[in-house]
Amino acid sequence: YVGHTRGGDVLLFLPTNGQQYSVETQIVAATYAVCALCVVALVRHVPRIQNQDQRTFVTLMFTLALIMTYSYLNSIFRLKMSSYPFRLLLP
Secondary structure (H helix, E strand, C coil): CCEECCCCCEECCCCCCCCCCHHHHHHHHHHHHHHHHHHHHHHHHHHHCCCHHHHHHHHHHHHHHHHHHHHHHHHHHHHHCCCCCCCCCCC
16 A cells, blocks of 8 residues: 555655556546546636635636646656656745
């Protein structure tokens, strides 16, 4: 399910492109689900908010959540493949 280093630390991601741990697939799936929920909320639910200030705040929060989640996803891809060319916020 997870890996361990020689020192006993837990590894969630195997830093190779061809193999992965079981927990890695669940983390990536959850990350994609959060991205999808942010997009659905921005498209379907935010336009229904009547108060302009609340709509602006909720839009900024969902957009920030989407950017942070996608940045985390890119950092996972960069960990798996060091030559991955894209980076957003996280290293």
